[in-house]
Amino acid sequence: MLEVKNLSVSYGAIEAVKDISFTVNDGEIVSLIGANGAGKTTTLHTITGLVPAKSGSVMYNGVDLLKTHSNKIVTLGMAHIPEGRHVFTRMGVEENLEMGAFSLKDQSDIKKDLDMVYGLFPRLKERRNQKAGTLSGGEQQMLAMGRALMSHPKTILMDEPSMGLSPKLVKEIFSIIRKLHEQGITVLLVEQNAKMALSIADRAYVLETGRITMEGDAKELLNNEQVRKAYLGA
Amino acid sequence: MGNQIIMFISQIFNGLKIGSVYSLVALGYTMVYGIIRLINFAHGDFIMVGSYVLMLTIPAIVAFGLPAWVAVIPAILMCVAVGVIVERAAYKPVREKGNSMTALITAIAMSLLLENGSQAIFGADYQTVPTIIQIPTLSIGKLKIDGATIITIVLGVIIMVALQLFVTYTKQGKAMRAVSEDKEASILMGINVNSTITLTFAIGSGLAAVASLMYCVSYPQVSPMMGAMLGLKAFVAAVLGGIGSIPGAMVGGLVIGVVESLTKAYIGTITGGIITSAFSDAIVFGILIIVLLVKPSGLMGEPETEKV
Numbered sequence: 001m002l003e004v005k006n007l008s009v010s011y012g013a014i015e016a017v018k019d020i021s022f023t024v025n026d027g028e029i030v031s032l033i034g035a036n037g038a039g040k041t042t043t044l045h046t047i048t049g050l051v052p053a054k055s056g057s058v059m060y061n062g063v064d065l066l067k068t069h070s071n072k073i074v075t076l077g078m079a080h081i082p083e084g085r086h087v088f089t090r091m092g093v094e095e096n097l098e099m100g101a102f103s104l105k106d107q108s109d110i111k112k113d114l115d116m117v118y119g120l121f122p123r124l125k126e127r128r129n130q131k132a133g134t135l136s137g138g139e140q141q142m143l144a145m146g147r148a149l150m151s152h153p154k155t156i157l158m159d160e161p162s163m164g165l166s167p168k169l170v171k172e173i174f175s176i177i178r179k180l181h182e183q184g185i186t187v188l189l190v191e192q193n194a195k196m197a198l199s200i201a202d203r204a205y206v207l208e209t210g211r212i213t214m215e216g217d218a219k220e221l222l223n224n225e226q227v228r229k230a231y232l233g234a
Numbered sequence: 235m236g237n238q239i240i241m242f243i244s245q246i247f248n249g250l251k252i253g254s255v256y257s258l259v260a261l262g263y264t265m266v267y268g269i270i271r272l273i274n275f276a277h278g279d280f281i282m283v284g285s286y287v288l289m290l291t292i293p294a295i296v297a298f299g300l301p302a303w304v305a306v307i308p309a310i311l312m313c314v315a316v317g318v319i320v321e322r323a324a325y326k327p328v329r330e331k332g333n334s335m336t337a338l339i340t341a342i343a344m345s346l347l348l349e350n351g352s353q354a355i356f357g358a359d360y361q362t363v364p365t366i367i368q369i370p371t372l373s374i375g376k377l378k379i380d381g382a383t384i385i386t387i388v389l390g391v392i393i394m395v396a397l398q399l400f401v402t403y404t405k406q407g408k409a410m411r412a413v414s415e416d417k418e419a420s421i422l423m424g425i426n427v428n429s430t431i432t433l434t435f436a437i438g439s440g441l442a443a444v445a446s447l448m449y450c451v452s453y454p455q456v457s458p459m460m461g462a463m464l465g466l467k468a469f470v471a472a473v474l475g476g477i478g479s480i481p482g483a484m485v486g487g488l489v490i491g492v493v494e495s496l497t498k499a500y501i502g503t504i505t506g507g508i509i510t511s512a513f514s515d516a517i518v519f520g521i522l523i524i525v526l527l528v529k530p531s532g533l534m535g536e537p538e539t540e541k542v
Contacts, residue, residue, distance in 0.1 A: 050421065071423075071426050074423065082422065151423075
């Protein structure tokens with residue numbers, strides 16, 4: 001279980017996240033939705049230690065993440081797929097996937113894990129020897145997801161997986177998220193595409209200028225008048 | 235074979251010899267630049283550090299009954315220590331607090347510190363390094379290539395191939411490439427970015443120590459300033475090859491070495507004595523200017539693309 005309590009984050013004088021609290025239970029898909037600049041990405045960055053917190057706590061299965069070295073967090077079973085994919089463009093597709101397994105002590109299962117990822121994303125297998133920089137945006141998103149899966153995560157933080165993708169690809173990516181969910185992986189999903197996010201999530205939190213303004217069952221939020229007006233354009 | 239051709243071939247070999255030294259030093263520049271985007275101006279001075287260690291340890295090693303080249307081991311250890319200390323004590327704190335300009339100025343400061351520090355310890359005069367290795371000259375017909383040249387080129391090639399294999403296939407080598415491309419993503423993969431940077435400095439400094447051995451085999455003299463010009467030329471080699479590119483540094487070093495050697499040999503004759511061999515350094519740096527104008531990313535470098 002991931003438990004964020006009274007978390008505040010500042011960039012210099014600007015407070016990007018203001019005293020937010022939320023939980024993600026094992027096996028859930030929880031979504032953080034909100035406009036550009038609401039603090040969604042900052043929240044994820046703070047959870048995995050890429051950005052320091054100002055105050056508050058982030059507990060993951062009893063471990064205080066704010067006191068854990070950021071490169072050790074993946075070893076706790078938490079993978080973070082950052083906004084903009086951040087694949088290693090000058091490395092090959094398969095090399096990128098191998099980097100995903102960097103934190104594993106036992107490297108003998110890599111072959112099996114590669115097959116698992118290629119099964120999920122056949123297109124990556126076709127392009128296994130290509131440089132990641134030559135992939136399309138959708139393929140890079142698949143690669144970033146595959147790379148995260150290589151670390152055997154129990155929880156995946158996903159930041160804007162639909163960004164810049166065609167509606168068809170967005171559907172494809174979300175069906176994969178659903179598949180991972182069915183395999184028991186916990187997902188914390190940050191999305192500007194609120195409609196897609198709410199349709200897949202169990203619960204959701206609405207972030208506005210650094211504060212959580214609404215929370216609840218995803219289906220209820222999907223039908224909430226205020227949410228519809230602000231985020232669903234209806 | 236005519237004498238002209240023999241002379242030309244031996245000049246090429248001379249160029250490859252000094253070029254191998256430039257390549258090894260250029261690798262240090264390019265690897266450090268690749269991983270932290272810093273031109274480590276102190277890197278050339280690591281050769282000087284290595285050379286002084288050779289000068290000081292060879293007598294003891296020979297007295298112990300070991301071959302003189304074994305002195306490269308203490309030289310490597312010393313250079314690695316100096317490189318890692320410079321990174322941890324100076325560059326890392328500056329990187330975390332300052333910007334790229336403060337880091338650059340810190341690098342110049344480290345260079346001055348090493349040069350003036352060794353001047354304070356050893357004095358400004360040239361001192362002689364004991365003979366390191368004596369290998370018979372190789373004769374192919376009239377062509378004579380001295381043993382030091384062959385050893386230097388062969389050693390250079392072996393090290394470059396080994397480094398390329400390390401970076402391509404080992405876990406640490408892959409981590410180095412990952413960190414040089416995307417630190418944030420590397421952290422998320424579980425890579426310890428700081429220790430990877432330290433490893434990069436250690437390898438670069440170790441290569442500088444080997445370069446000092448290769449250099450001192452042919453030019454057995456040390457002085458506090460010896461690293462400045464060597465380092466500068468190796469830097470030109472790294473930029474020529476494409477800074478950040480490992481194969482680029484290798485090729486760039488060899489090209490600079492051969493150009494320099496041929497310039498020294500022929501420029502006087504070609505220009506009828508108007509431009510003398512004293513201009514060879516000017517020509518090497520002229521190449522840098524031309525490369526920066528024509529192909530700023532270097533022979534094998536990839537143009538910087540903005541990540542979105």
